[in-house]
Amino acid sequence: MDIALIGIGKIAIDQHVPAIAASPDFSLAATVSRHGRVEGVESFTEIAELLAARDDIRVVSLCLPPVPRFEAAAKAIRAGRHVMLEKPPGATLAECHALIKLAKEHKVCLFATWHSREADKVALAKAWLADKRLTSLQVTWKEDVRRWHPGQDWIWEPGGMGVFDPGINALSIVTEILPDDIHLTEATLDVPANRQTPIGAELSFYHPQGARVGAIFDWRQEGEQIWTIEAVTDQGTLTLLDGGARIQIDGVEDAVKDENPLAGEYPRLYARMARLLSTGGIDMDLRPMIHVCDALALGRRNSVAPFIE
Template identity: 50%
Template structure:
C-alpha cells in the first residue's frame, strides 16, 4: 500500500518538535511538502508559502496537517476538504464551535477524512485510566494544570487574542483527557476567568464542573507558574484514588505507579492513518464545548498587565 502523502501547514514549534518526527517515524506517511508564509521549511522537502499554491502547483498530496493558530484554520481546512484532501486539525480544532461543525459537514459531503486531534488523549496513562474508571463510582475530581507561558509560548501573541484561548490552550488538553476517561458526561457550573489588563484572553481560571451523578470536578488553570510545572488529574473513587501526572504520562493507581515514554503524536498519526484507510472522520468537540461554556458563563476578573 502506497504511503499517504502529507503536507504540514504551519511550521512553528509544535510542527517541528512533534509533527515532523511523528510523520517521519510512521511508514504509513511520506512527508511530501511544507507550507508557511514566514518559515523556509525543511531541507530537501518542497515548500510553498500558501496552501492554495501547493494544491495548484504540486507536489500532489493526499492529506494536510494544519498546525497554524486556530483563528486562521477554517479557511485552510475548507480549501483542502473541497479538493478531496484529508485534514488533520491540531488542537483546538477551530476558533469556534460553529467553524468545526461546518468543517464536519463539508468532510461528510466530500468524503475526505477530518480528524480533530487531541494529543493528550494518547498519553500513555490515559487508556488504562479510562479502563480502570469505567466501573467505578466517581466521588470527586481535581485538575491542576499550571505552567509558565513564557517557556511554552514565548512571543506568540496570537494566543492572547480572541480565539487563541489563553490559558485554555493548555487547559483544553486536560479537558480532552477528563472527557475521555470519566464514565459520565459533565458540565460547567461556574467559572472565574482572570485576564491581564492588556490581553484579550485569560492567564488563569478557576472552574467548577459537575457530572450527571453529582460528582464535583474542580479545575485550576494558571499560566504564571515558575519552577516545576503541574499537569495533574486526581480522581477519587469508591476503590481508591487514581492520579494522572505529567499530562497523562504517569498513571498511579492503588496498586502502584506506571511510568511510560512519550507516545502522543505517534499515536495521533497512527489514528489518522487508520481513519483515512477506513474512509472515516473523528471530530470530537466536547473539550472545546466546555471551554466555550467557560467563556459564556464565566465571571471576568482583571489582573496586572502581562508582558513576555
C-alpha cells in the same frame, strides 16, 4: 502516503515533523508556511499554491493557530483532501460544525486530534475508572507561558484561548477517561489588563452522579510545572501525573514505565489518522472545545496584572 504540513511553527517542528519522519504510513512531501521551512522538503507560502501544484498529495495536517485554521481546512476539503487538525480544531464551535458538514459533502476524512489523549497512561486510567463510582475529580494544570509559548502573541488575541490552549489538553483527557459526560456550571477567568484572553481559570462542572468536578488552570507557574488529574472513587484514588505520562493508584506508581512516555503522543495520532483513512469517516470529538466555549461564555472575568513577556 504523501502528506503536507501546513504551518511550520514550534509545534510542527518539535512534534509533527519527527512523528511523520518516524511514521510507517506517511512521508512529508510538502509544507506551507510564510516563514518556516523543513530542510529538503518542497515548500509553499499559501495553501492554494500547494493544492494547485500538488494534486498527488491527498492528506494535509494543519498546525496553524486556531483563527486562520478554518479557511485553510475548508480550502483543503473543497479540493478533496483529507484533513488532520491540530488542537483545538477551530476558533469556534460553528467553524467545527461547518468543517464536519463540508467533509461529509466532499466525502473526505476529517480528524480533530487531541494529543494529550495519547499520553502513555490515559488508556489505563480510562479502563480503571470504567466500573467505579466517582466521588470527585480535580484537575490542576499550572505551567509557565513564557517557557512554552515564547513570542506567540496570537494566544492573547480573540480566538487564541489564552490559558485554555494548554487547559484544553486537560479537558481532552477528562472527557476521554470519565464514563459520564459532564458540563460546565461556573467559571472564573483571570484576564491580564493588557490582554484579551485569560491567563488563569477556575472551573466547576456538573456530574450526573453528583461527583464534585473542578479544574484550575494557571499560566503564571514558576518552578515545577504541574499537570495533574486526581479522581477519587468508591474503590480508591487514581492520579494522572505529568500530563498523563504517569499514573498512581492509591499512591502506588504503575510499575510499567516508558523511557519517554510523552514521545508517543504524536506518532499515535498519525497512526490513528492512517486507520481513519483506511476505513473512511470523520473523527471530531468536540467535547473539550465545548467546555472551553462554555467557560468563555459563563466565566466571571477578573482583571489582573498586565502580562509582559
